[in-house]
Amino acid sequence: MSSAFDHTRPEGFDEDIRLVERFVAGDAAAFDLIYAQYYDRVYAIALGVLLRADEASDATQEIFTLVYRNLHRFDRRSRFSTWMYRVAVNRSIQQARSIKNLRLNVPLEEANERPAKTEERTSDPRVACALAKLSPDDRAAITLFYWDDLSLTEIGESMGISPNAAKTRLFRARERFKNHFEEAPE
Amino acid sequence: MDKSVDELMWLIAETSNHAAVEEFIKRHPEHRLEMLKRMNMVNDMRGARPSQTESAVHFTPRPDVRALANPRPRWELIGGGVAIFASAVFVAYTMAPKRTTESVLPKSSPAVTATTVPDPRQDPGYNPNQNVVPPTPVAPSRPPAYTLPVTIEGDGMSLVVVLNEISRQTNLNIEMGPGMPNAVVSVNYIGRTAMDVLRDLGQKLGFTVFDQQANSVLLIPAVDTNRATREQGPLESDPIGEPNSREIPQITETE
Numbered sequence: 001m002s003s004a005f006d007h008t009r010p011e012g013f014d015e016d017i018r019l020v021e022r023f024v025a026g027d028a029a030a031f032d033l034i035y036a037q038y039y040d041r042v043y044a045i046a047l048g049v050l051l052r053a054d055e056a057s058d059a060t061q062e063i064f065t066l067v068y069r070n071l072h073r074f075d076r077r078s079r080f081s082t083w084m085y086r087v088a089v090n091r092s093i094q095q096a097r098s099i100k101n102l103r104l105n106v107p108l109e110e111a112n113e114r115p116a117k118t119e120e121r122t123s124d125p126r127v128a129c130a131l132a133k134l135s136p137d138d139r140a141a142i143t144l145f146y147w148d149d150l151s152l153t154e155i156g157e158s159m160g161i162s163p164n165a166a167k168t169r170l171f172r173a174r175e176r177f178k179n180h181f182e183e184a185p186e
Numbered sequence: 187m188d189k190s191v192d193e194l195m196w197l198i199a200e201t202s203n204h205a206a207v208e209e210f211i212k213r214h215p216e217h218r219l220e221m222l223k224r225m226n227m228v229n230d231m232r233g234a235r236p237s238q239t240e241s242a243v244h245f246t247p248r249p250d251v252r253a254l255a256n257p258r259p260r261w262e263l264i265g266g267g268v269a270i271f272a273s274a275v276f277v278a279y280t281m282a283p284k285r286t287t288e289s290v291l292p293k294s295s296p297a298v299t300a301t302t303v304p305d306p307r308q309d310p311g312y313n314p315n316q317n318v319v320p321p322t323p324v325a326p327s328r329p330p331a332y333t334l335p336v337t338i339e340g341d342g343m344s345l346v347v348v349l350n351e352i353s354r355q356t357n358l359n360i361e362m363g364p365g366m367p368n369a370v371v372s373v374n375y376i377g378r379t380a381m382d383v384l385r386d387l388g389q390k391l392g393f394t395v396f397d398q399q400a401n402s403v404l405l406i407p408a409v410d411t412n413r414a415t416r417e418q419g420p421l422e423s424d425p426i427g428e429p430n431s432r433e434i435p436q437i438t439e440t441e
Contacts, residue, residue: 035245040236047236065247127234146228147235174196181227 016080048143049092085158096136130180138173199224331358332381341372359402
C-alpha cells in the first residue's frame with residue numbers, strides 16, 4: 001500500500017475496513033465480528049436517544065440490518081465506526097420522532113394503561129429523567145459524548161454537522177441537561 | 187460566570203483529574219459548589235451508560251426493516267411525475283393535429299392530399315442557406331360565372347327582372363351604376379353565356395359591362411363605341427342621355 005494512499009486516510013489505520021472488505025467479498029462471518037464489536041456502542045446510542053430498553057433493542061437490530069444491507073455503499077472516505085454511528089444516530093432520532101408522534105396520537109385512556117418506565121435500563125433515574133426532557137438531537141449529542149467518548153469531530157460526522165456546530169450543540173445540550181438533572185429528585 | 191471559567195470547569199469535571207480540581211478550587215473557591223455539581227453530573231451521566239448486554243453472537247438481519255428516510259425516493263417520485271407529464275404533453279402534441287385534420291376534412295376528400303405542398307428540403311439541389319419561398323397552393327380553377335349559359339325568354343320584362351334571372355342562373359353578381367335604365371324588354375336568349383347576353387342588352391339599351399373579377403360585373407349607363415376598349419371604361423365624349431326618355435327597342439333573339 002502506497003504512502004500516498006495512506007495519507008488520504010483518517011489518522012490511524014481503520015482496522016474495521018478489513019472486516020468490511022471481507023464481508024463485501026462474501027464472507028458473511030465477518031459481519032458477526034462487526035456485530036459483536038459494535039453492538040454495545042450502537043445499543044448505547046439507541047438507548048440514549050429512545051430511553052426505553054425494548055425500543056432500543058429493536059432499533060439496534062434495525063440499525064445492524066440497515067448496515068448489513070448497505071455495507072457495499074460504504075465509500076471508505078471516513079472511518080467505518082463514524083459511518084456506523086451515523087446510521088445509528090439517524091435511525092434512533094428518526095424512530096424517536098415517530099414514537100413521539102405515535103404517543104401523541106394515543107388516547108388518554110390508553111396512555112394511562114401503559115406500563116411506564118418498567119423496562120428502562122438507564123441505571124440512574126435522575127439521568128433518565130433529565131434525558132427524557134431533552135430533544136432527540138440533544139440526547140444523541142450527550143450520548144455520543146459521554147457514553148461513546150467521541151470527539152467533537154466524530155460527533156459532528158456522526159450527526160452530519162461541522163465540528164463547530166457539534167461543539168455548540170453539545171454545549172447547549174449539556175447546559176439543558178444540567179438544569180434538568182439538578183431539578184430531578186434524587 | 188466568565189465564559190472561559192465556565193469552559194475550564196467543564197473541562198476539569200469531564201477529565202476527572204483530582205489534582206486539577208483541587209488547583210481550580212484553590213484559585214476559585216467561589217465556584218467550589220458548582221464544580222462539585224458538575225463533577226457529580228458527569229459521573230452520574232457516565233455511570234448511567236448501559237452495562238454490557240448479552241448480544242447474540244450471530245447476527246440475523248430482520249426482514250421487516252424499512253430503509254432510512256432518504257431524499258432519493260422523493261426525487262424518483264418527482265422524476266416519475268415529470269416523465270409522465272412530459273409523455274402526456276408529447277402525446278397531446280402529436281395527437282392534436284391529427285384530430286384537427288380528421289374533424290375538419292372529410293375522409294373522402296382526395297383534393298386535400300393532392301394539394302400537399304412538396305418539401306423543398308427533399309430536393310437534391312436544396313441549399314439550406316437559400317431563402318426558399320414555398321410555392322403557393324393553386325386553388326382549383328372554376329369557370330367565371332359570366333361564361334355560364336343562360337336561357338331567358340319573355341316579353342314585357344323589366345331589365346331588373348332580366349338581370350335578376352341572369353344572376354340566379356349563373357350566380358353572377360351584377361352591380362348597376364347610377365342612372366341605369368330600367369327599361370321593359372322582350373328577350374329570347376337560349377343557351378348563351380351571361381356575358382354575351384349582358385353585352386347584347388348593353389348595346390341595345392345603352393350600358394357597358396365591366397368585368398369586376400370575383401364573379402362580379404358592373405353595368406355603367408354609357409355606350410361603348412369601341413369594342414376593342416370595351417373594358418377600359420366609358421368614354422368621356424359619350425353623352426349619357428336620360429334613360430327614361432329613350433326609345434326602348436324591341437329585342438328578339440333567335441338562335
